[in-house]
Amino acid sequence: MKLKSDYKPIVFLGLAIALVSLALFITIEYFLPFAVGIIIALIIDPVVKYFEVKLKIQRGIAVVIVLLAIISSFGYLIILAISRFIFEIGKLVNTLPNYTDYLNSIFDSVSTFMFSVYDIIPKEVMDYLFKNWGQIITYLTGFLSKFYTLAEKLVVIPNLLIFLLFTFLSSFFFAKDKNKIISSIKSILPHNWYKKIEIIQSELIASAIGLIKAQIILIFISTIITIAGFYILNVDYALTLGIICGLLDILPVIGPSLIFVPWAIVALLLGNLKFSLSLIILHLFVSGMRQILQAKVIGTHLGLDPLLALISIYVGVRLFGFMGLFIGPMVAVIVKAIFQSGFLRS
Secondary structure: OHHHHHHHHHHHHHHHHHHHHHHHHHHHHHOHHHHHHHHHHHHHHHHHHHHHHOOOOOHHHHHHHHHHHHHHHHHHHHHHHHHHHHHHHHHHHHHHHHHHHHHHHHHHHHHHHHHHHHHHOOHHHHHHHHHOHHHHHHHHHHHHHHHHHHHHHHHHHHHHHHHHHHHHHHHHHHHHOHHHHHHHHHHHOOHHHHHHHHHHHHHHHHHHHHHHHHHHHHHHHHHHHHHHHHHHOOOOOHHHHHHHHHHHOOOOOOOOHHHHHHHHHHHHHOOOHHHHHHHHHHHHHHHHHHHHHHHHHHHHHHOOOHHHHHHHHHHHHHHHHHHHHHHHHHHHHHHHHHHHHOOOOO
């Protein structure tokens, strides 16, 4: 009996982690717009309450005003960023004709080299290449199909619009009917349960805000390092390109590689080996700094020990892929909140 009681906390911990992980995975997979809507509603609630109490504005109208203010602000920033990006791209495109002669000379050199290689390569090797030409074409076709698959994924844009629409609607209804929803939950749950759930809820809100802050800080650090690196390398439009690379840090897997890798390849083809290597080194340095700081920054803003934050990030990414970057730390926070609230205490 003593042995069983000793293992009880470990069993509870394992069950809590499993259930919370499953619940978060299902929420993110099927109910993400509504989960985001709830978080937005809880975040804007103090502002809505101020409009409702101090300015005597009806709650529904106050929610609409706050949400429209948020959407307008983000929309303005996005339009500003896009217009600036288009302006810089236009300037960049205007400079491309300067490289035409240089590129033509490179292609001429490559053509001459290929013809000379044809004369040097033994006949047996050429026969083998011609014999297996079909396999080579198949390989190249498969490689190019990856880009086609990437283009197909652009179809997610309508899905993104649907996601944003449902997020906006759910945040509106949750914020507008918050008091009714809370009253309904109170009437269903036992009183002592509700108090503990309130503790978990407040912990979750603080953690969600902390996770967003942590990601913003990491993106800001990556952006500053990238801009500084571009200035050191005397890159034109260092500020704009640095900001773009920093924002691309949001994207899973590829991130700033979308800029750095093709740029380094083009620089190498243009014969600028030093600049190409400098870009790769800068990219590796930025990525390395992000990985080093990630556990510390996320742990600090979520109230987790850096080692626990690192473990939660690693396990989350291994189990859930990119989304595990968020699921892992959130599971750790929720489990911690459950135990602190005494929810599982006998």
